[in-house]
Amino acid sequence: MTTNIQIVLANHPEGWAQESDFKLIESDMPAAASGDLLIENHWLSVDPYMRGRMSTAKSYAPGVEIGEVMVGGTVGRVIESQNPNFNVGDFVVGRTGWQLYALSTGEELTKISSDTVPYSTYLGVCGMPGATASIGLLEHCTPKAGETVLVSAASGAVGSVVGQLAKLQECRVVGIAGGSRKCNYAVEELGYDACVDYKAGNLADALRKSCPEGVDCYFENVGGEVMDAALSVLNPFSRVALCGLISEYNSTDPYGIKMMKSVLVNRVNIRGFIVTDHLDLYRKAIDQLVPWVAEGKIKYHETVTEGLENAPAAFISMMKGKNLGKQVVKLK
Amino acid sequence: MTTNIQIVLANHPEGWAQESDFKLIESDMPAAASGDLLIENHWLSVDPYMRGRMSTAKSYAPGVEIGEVMVGGTVGRVIESQNPNFNVGDFVVGRTGWQLYALSTGEELTKISSDTVPYSTYLGVCGMPGATASIGLLEHCTPKAGETVLVSAASGAVGSVVGQLAKLQECRVVGIAGGSRKCNYAVEELGYDACVDYKAGNLADALRKSCPEGVDCYFENVGGEVMDAALSVLNPFSRVALCGLISEYNSTDPYGIKMMKSVLVNRVNIRGFIVTDHLDLYRKAIDQLVPWVAEGKIKYHETVTEGLENAPAAFISMMKGKNLGKQVVKLK
Numbered sequence: 001m002t003t004n005i006q007i008v009l010a011n012h013p014e015g016w017a018q019e020s021d022f023k024l025i026e027s028d029m030p031a032a033a034s035g036d037l038l039i040e041n042h043w044l045s046v047d048p049y050m051r052g053r054m055s056t057a058k059s060y061a062p063g064v065e066i067g068e069v070m071v072g073g074t075v076g077r078v079i080e081s082q083n084p085n086f087n088v089g090d091f092v093v094g095r096t097g098w099q100l101y102a103l104s105t106g107e108e109l110t111k112i113s114s115d116t117v118p119y120s121t122y123l124g125v126c127g128m129p130g131a132t133a134s135i136g137l138l139e140h141c142t143p144k145a146g147e148t149v150l151v152s153a154a155s156g157a158v159g160s161v162v163g164q165l166a167k168l169q170e171c172r173v174v175g176i177a178g179g180s181r182k183c184n185y186a187v188e189e190l191g192y193d194a195c196v197d198y199k200a201g202n203l204a205d206a207l208r209k210s211c212p213e214g215v216d217c218y219f220e221n222v223g224g225e226v227m228d229a230a231l232s233v234l235n236p237f238s239r240v241a242l243c244g245l246i247s248e249y250n251s252t253d254p255y256g257i258k259m260m261k262s263v264l265v266n267r268v269n270i271r272g273f274i275v276t277d278h279l280d281l282y283r284k285a286i287d288q289l290v291p292w293v294a295e296g297k298i299k300y301h302e303t304v305t306e307g308l309e310n311a312p313a314a315f316i317s318m319m320k321g322k323n324l325g326k327q328v329v330k331l332k
Numbered sequence: 333m334t335t336n337i338q339i340v341l342a343n344h345p346e347g348w349a350q351e352s353d354f355k356l357i358e359s360d361m362p363a364a365a366s367g368d369l370l371i372e373n374h375w376l377s378v379d380p381y382m383r384g385r386m387s388t389a390k391s392y393a394p395g396v397e398i399g400e401v402m403v404g405g406t407v408g409r410v411i412e413s414q415n416p417n418f419n420v421g422d423f424v425v426g427r428t429g430w431q432l433y434a435l436s437t438g439e440e441l442t443k444i445s446s447d448t449v450p451y452s453t454y455l456g457v458c459g460m461p462g463a464t465a466s467i468g469l470l471e472h473c474t475p476k477a478g479e480t481v482l483v484s485a486a487s488g489a490v491g492s493v494v495g496q497l498a499k500l501q502e503c504r505v506v507g508i509a510g511g512s513r514k515c516n517y518a519v520e521e522l523g524y525d526a527c528v529d530y531k532a533g534n535l536a537d538a539l540r541k542s543c544p545e546g547v548d549c550y551f552e553n554v555g556g557e558v559m560d561a562a563l564s565v566l567n568p569f570s571r572v573a574l575c576g577l578i579s580e581y582n583s584t585d586p587y588g589i590k591m592m593k594s595v596l597v598n599r600v601n602i603r604g605f606i607v608t609d610h611l612d613l614y615r616k617a618i619d620q621l622v623p624w625v626a627e628g629k630i631k632y633h634e635t636v637t638e639g640l641e642n643a644p645a646a647f648i649s650m651m652k653g654k655n656l657g658k659q660v661v662k663l664k
Contacts, residue, residue: 223592223593227592257590258586260589265392270600270601
């Protein structure tokens with residue numbers, strides 16, 4: 001009998017997550033009961049939000065308990081079906097977690113095809129991160145042609161899509177990223193007009209130089225000092241989509257934002273949002289992104305780690321910003 | 333010939349404003365040229381925003397230069413008119429500054445009557461602070477019946493109107509104020525369901541007790557630690573109207589807001605706003621407030637200081653929270 005391999009939560013981390021916070025376990029292969037299907041997972045997504053699920057702090061979704069399989073987006077192939085809506089051989093994207101095989105009722109699965117874009121992209125540019133970028137930028141920031149859009153984590157899974165969508169809106173687009181490799185990628189491959197390396201210091205001054213007309217839309221993935229610097233260059237009536245605060249997720253002592261006065265004086269609208277609150281917009285975003293990716297209008301880069309056993313290391317590396325573009329784990 | 337008395341800016345203060353930052357000067361009485369009118373001011377408003385105008389920091393409105401008359405809202409009587417739209421004896425509300433007599437083209441003046449409400453209220457509950465309360469609460473916070481509305485500076489010129497308008501919307505209304513006198517006034521006179529004294533310590537815990545169902549709308553006048561505590565009790569999809577940050581205005585080292593994560597996790601919408609951006613809504617708000625004040629549906633309290641020469645002391649006292657309700661200066 002085939003054995004299933006799963007990665008479960010071993011500890012609720014304090015500060016940075018470590019490999020010892022995860023545990024690899026073997027279990028019997030599940031069998032599909034009536035109505036269920038059995039999926040062989042081919043791709044696993046690792047994303048910043050997972051750090052929140054590893055914590056006991058109250059959040060918008062329940063956390064993972066010790067011993068539970070880690071939550072996560074997956075692409076897999078149906079290998080057994082007791083559900084009339086799915087056939088063996090169908091590829092599906094869903095949230096079946098950090099495991100090689102998963103049972104599902106099929107309820108939260110979407111059938112996908114690799115005819116136009118590769119399967120892995122349904123975890124990135126054509127998946128949750130892409131939809132996050134689209135909804136945050138187009139629905140919350142509502143950029144107009146000629147405006148300046150600033151994007152933190154500019155080369156990441158979400159930011160890279162935000163920047164390119166903002167260029168399609170005919171905006172001036174400025175990124176913030178860590179290190180020259182990411183900044184060069186943002187400008188040369190993704191088409192950003194400029195990208196500021198926050199590791200080079202004097203971020204607020206550098207932003208003022210790169211955004212001579214100020215910032216009308218700010219897409220925030222990072223928080224902390226990066227956010228403070230960005231708030232200092234906002235224009236009157238600017239909009240901030242607060243999508244993530246990755247700089248805070250591993251912090252036991254959160255950074256204090258000093259620039260709230262800019263929010264008042266500039267009549268800024270800051271909106272925190274979670275992509276899964278907007279399922280109608282989510283589907284609309286994906287339907288738009290798939291052809292754009294197929295046509296090359298939206299580019300993407302993946303950092304691929306091989307093997308479920310390496311998923312914890314891939315997650316930790318991504319949290320430290322070592323990936324370029326979308327971090328995925330290839331399971332098969 | 334009558335002498336005019338004016339108060340001009342003597343210094344741009346660092347930190348708290350002091351009486352020495354103001355200077356009283358005497359000047360010749362102005363004369364109305366064609367199209368102008370001459371106003372004898374009866375009431376002067378002192379408000380927190382004036383601290384920003386005394387500063388050289390960039391803001392939404394130009395600052396007062398050294399030697400210039402301090403800006404401010406006034407109620408006065410027309411004593412000379414070369415303008416067909418105004419007659420001698422008309423009472424007007426406008427922004428003619430810290431002086432006994434002022435010339436005006438009439439452009440930004442509104443004629444008022446004391447038939448229904450006293451003249452001084454056009455600087456408070458029926459003026460800029462009242463309109464600020466109305467627009468911030470009704471347009472930005474959009475409270476629904478049964479929701480919890482939290483108001484900082486709950487007994488102040490703006491907050492006292494916010495709280496009462498929220499009660500008219502059938503909300504549970506909780507205030508934050510400094511000291512038991514203000515808290516008692518908020519509950520007993522203004523009708524707040526509860527009021528928390530931030531000077532008593534443990535503000536976040538006290539707010540959790542006073543807001544057992546969390547907070548859906550937060551009307552922010554204060555900033556700093558008060559804002560951090562308030563952000564910690566926000567509900568999912570709550571709205572924050574950022575109207576003022578009085579705790580920051582005299583600070584040379586702004587407090588850092590640590591609770592941005594609550595804005596993300598709870599998908600909060602924070603909106604900075606300035607009442608004068610919304611002149612259509614401003615007029616609508618005043619038209620609604622005047623009859624409500626006349627009928628006693630909206631109550632108010634004024635702290636009255638006598639004499640223009642005491643305006644700096646009144647302003648400083650108000651900035652330190654020593655007033656109850658609206659601080660005004662009686663000039664005549």
